[in-house]
Amino acid sequence: MRTTTTLSTTRQATLVDVALLAQVSRQTVSNVVNAPQRVAAPTRARVQAAIDTLNYRPHRLARNLRTRTSRMLGYRVPTTAPEAIDPLLDRFLHALTDAARVAGYHVLLFTPDEGQDEVTAHTDLVATGTVDGFVLAETNYDDPRAVYLAEAGVPFVAFGRTGCPVPHDWVDVDGAAGTQAAVARLAAAGHQRIAFLGWPAGSASGDQRAQGWRQGLEMAGLPVDDDLLVRGSDARSAGAAGTAALLGRAKPPSAIIAVSDLLALGALAAARVRGLAVGRDLAVVGFDDSPVAALVEPPLTSVRQPIEDVGRHIVALLTSRLAGRQEPTGVLLAPRLIIRRSA
Numbered sequence: 001m002r003t004t005t006t007l008s009t010t011r012q013a014t015l016v017d018v019a020l021l022a023q024v025s026r027q028t029v030s031n032v033v034n035a036p037q038r039v040a041a042p043t044r045a046r047v048q049a050a051i052d053t054l055n056y057r058p059h060r061l062a063r064n065l066r067t068r069t070s071r072m073l074g075y076r077v078p079t080t081a082p083e084a085i086d087p088l089l090d091r092f093l094h095a096l097t098d099a100a101r102v103a104g105y106h107v108l109l110f111t112p113d114e115g116q117d118e119v120t121a122h123t124d125l126v127a128t129g130t131v132d133g134f135v136l137a138e139t140n141y142d143d144p145r146a147v148y149l150a151e152a153g154v155p156f157v158a159f160g161r162t163g164c165p166v167p168h169d170w171v172d173v174d175g176a177a178g179t180q181a182a183v184a185r186l187a188a189a190g191h192q193r194i195a196f197l198g199w200p201a202g203s204a205s206g207d208q209r210a211q212g213w214r215q216g217l218e219m220a221g222l223p224v225d226d227d228l229l230v231r232g233s234d235a236r237s238a239g240a241a242g243t244a245a246l247l248g249r250a251k252p253p254s255a256i257i258a259v260s261d262l263l264a265l266g267a268l269a270a271a272r273v274r275g276l277a278v279g280r281d282l283a284v285v286g287f288d289d290s291p292v293a294a295l296v297e298p299p300l301t302s303v304r305q306p307i308e309d310v311g312r313h314i315v316a317l318l319t320s321r322l323a324g325r326q327e328p329t330g331v332l333l334a335p336r337l338i339i340r341r342s343a
């Protein structure tokens with residue numbers, strides 16, 4: 001006969017309460033919470049149902065002391081320029097924290113102290129045992145954080161490919177495939193001169209997207225004209241200035257692909273100044289499919305990154321690394337072109 005457990009509204013459920021309701025031992029409940037791989041699936045499901053019913057929450061401090069872990073994943077919050085917007089950051093943080101919560105972890109957000117370099121900021125958190133591992137974003141070529149953490153044996157996963165000479169886990173979105181898809185769309189619509197608004201050379205993700213633009217032109221049988229490649233900062237004003245320069249060429253483009261939605265917004269503004277109707281006189285494509293893309297006039301065609309999948313894969317790789325996986329793994333996710341009236 002199944003035992004029914006009723007709790008007072010003022011008392012928090014305990015491990016013993018869960019064991020009674022699920023009709024298992026306390027050790028089994030502990031295994032489900034701390035090492036679920038040790039428990040058979042049917043038993044694990046029964047215990048998890050009891051945990052959900054009783055709203056049981058393990059005592060984090062006691063568990064951390066017992067396992068000598070913090071159950072915290074460190075994430076350095078990126079800084080942005082005054083004019084810049086980073087709508088992807090909000091989506092990424094939600095995806096990351098949700099995936100971490102499901103895995104039994106929390107995310108610790110931090111920034112370096114004033115005058116402190118990036119590596120030192122990560123070193124301090126490792127030395128104090130504040131976090132079990134790190135998620136690295138805004139990665140770039142030979143990222144010093146990745147090199148340090150890999151050589152120190154600290155678990156981490158990079159959002160983006162760094163090209164570092166040390167083996168490590170990473171998750172990335174195929175930016176080159178995204179811009180290739182944009183070129184293919186524009187070429188199929190009859191555009192012969194397709195320009196690219198990019199970031200300065202030396203940005204890993206920016207270079208990948210620019211390479212996709214070149215490859216897309218070659219695949220479409222169109223000439224690669226470097227006169228149609230303009231680089232600048234990730235700012236709306238840079239997008240406007242770059243577009244004005246492109247439209248002032250002797251042979252201006254009929255379509256523009258921007259490395260980010262922010263630069264694409266600048267392209268929309270520059271087109272309006274010249275009296276051009278975007279979507280009719282000039283096609284514009286952005287990258288990231290930020291919330292503003294669907295709100296501007298005309299709505300912006302943009303390459304969408306699967307940020308929620310990125311967060312889930314990062315946490316899965318990091319927690320499996322913490323559980324003892326040794327082989328470095330990379331995951332490359334495909335973006336999707338979202339078609340709207342701008343192109």
